[in-house]
Amino acid sequence: xxxxxxxxxxxxxxxxxxxxxxxxxxxxxxxxxxxxxxxxxxxxxxxxxxxxxxxxxxxxxxxxxxxxxxxxxxxxxxxxxxxxxxxxxxxxxxxxxxxxxxxxxxxxxxxxxxxxxxxxxxxxxxxxxxxxxxxxxxxxxxxxxxxxxxxxxxxxxxxxxxxxxxxxxxxxxxxxxxxxxxxxxxxxxxxxxxxxxxxxxxxxxxxxxxxxxxxxx
Numbered sequence: 606x607x608x609x610x611x612x613x614x615x616x617x618x619x620x621x622x623x624x625x626x627x628x629x630x631x632x633x634x635x636x637x638x639x640x641x642x643x644x645x646x647x648x649x650x651x652x653x654x655x656x657x658x659x660x661x662x663x664x665x666x667x668x669x670x671x672x673x674x675x676x677x678x679x680x681x682x683x684x685x686x687x688x689x690x691x692x693x694x695x696x697x698x699x700x701x702x703x704x705x706x707x708x709x710x711x712x713x714x715x716x717x718x719x720x721x722x723x724x725x726x727x728x729x730x731x732x733x734x735x736x737x738x739x740x741x742x743x744x745x746x747x748x749x750x751x752x753x754x755x756x757x758x759x760x761x762x763x764x765x766x767x768x769x770x771x772x773x774x775x776x777x778x779x780x781x782x783x784x785x786x787x788x789x790x791x792x793x794x795x796x797x798x799x800x801x802x803x804x805x806x807x808x809x810x811x812x813x814x815x816x817x818x819x820x821x822x
Contacts, residue, residue: 610727613639613654615647615673616662616689625660625689632720644668648676651684657727659686660719661706663697674704685726689719695737702741702807708732730775731806738773755812758800766793770806771813 612635616622619642626637638654641647645667651659659677663670674686687708688701701709708722708731722732733741756764762783769779776794780787794806803809 607634609634609636610658610723611636611638611654611656612658612660612723613637613641613647613650613656613684614660615641615644615650615665615670616660617642617665618662628716629660629720629723635720635723644670644673647673651677651682656684658723659684660723661686661688663688663690663692663701671700671704674701674706678705685729687719687722687726687732698733698737699741702733707805707807709734709737725775729806731773731810733773735773755801759797763793763797763800766790767797767809767813770794771810773810 612629614622614625614629614637616625622640622642626640629635629637638656639650641650643666647659647661647665648668650656659673661670661673668676670688670690677684677686685707686705687710688706689710689712690697691712692698698709707726710719710722710732725732731738756767759767765783766779769782774782776787776790779790783790797803797809801809801812803812
């Protein structure tokens with residue numbers, strides 16, 4: 606049996622924390638290992654429990670969600686964070702990604718979107734809606750001009766895969782698009798990360814979007 610996804614929930618509303626715990630534990634592949642009422646407690650819980658995923662509210666006392674993401678990023682902590690927020694401010698979304706968030710779900714979204722986001726980030730993928738992802742990538746690409754040319758180190762196949770990552774495709778979708786196995790995609794991605802220095806799919810997507818947009822221009 607595959608190990609369960611270990612989750613910490615951080616939200617300053619007790620009713621929501623407990624409701625989320627109950628909801629997530631209806632999923633056979635998920636286990637809630639900690640609850641936090643503020644940002645400082647969230648950081649302690651992540652350190653103590655080493656969860657796979659942190660479900661994080663943005664507006665909290667004692668260090669808000671942005672502070673939590675900033676601290677985790679500076680510490681090099683590899684917990685995958687899914688922000689669960691009521692904010693409709695796209696600038697907040699961009700900031701979430703810049704600070705290392707790997708998924709974003711709105712509090713008004715149906716539960717299946719949260720389940721899918723948790724599974725995606727636990728698998729090393731991103732979990733943003735297409736419109737949010739494109740806005741975030743465009744914003745970040747605009748500030749990444751110095752990366753132009755880095756994809757020239759890649760083979761033609763690796764460049765194809767980088768372009769598909771920039772479109773937000775997951776490994777299985779890339780495999781289907783290129784008619785290769787998912788394991789082959791994973792091997793190519795590792796080579797791409799080694800050659801470009803990208804730490805993850807997000808950084809690779811930003812590099813690819815920046816370079817390909819300049820080529821098109």
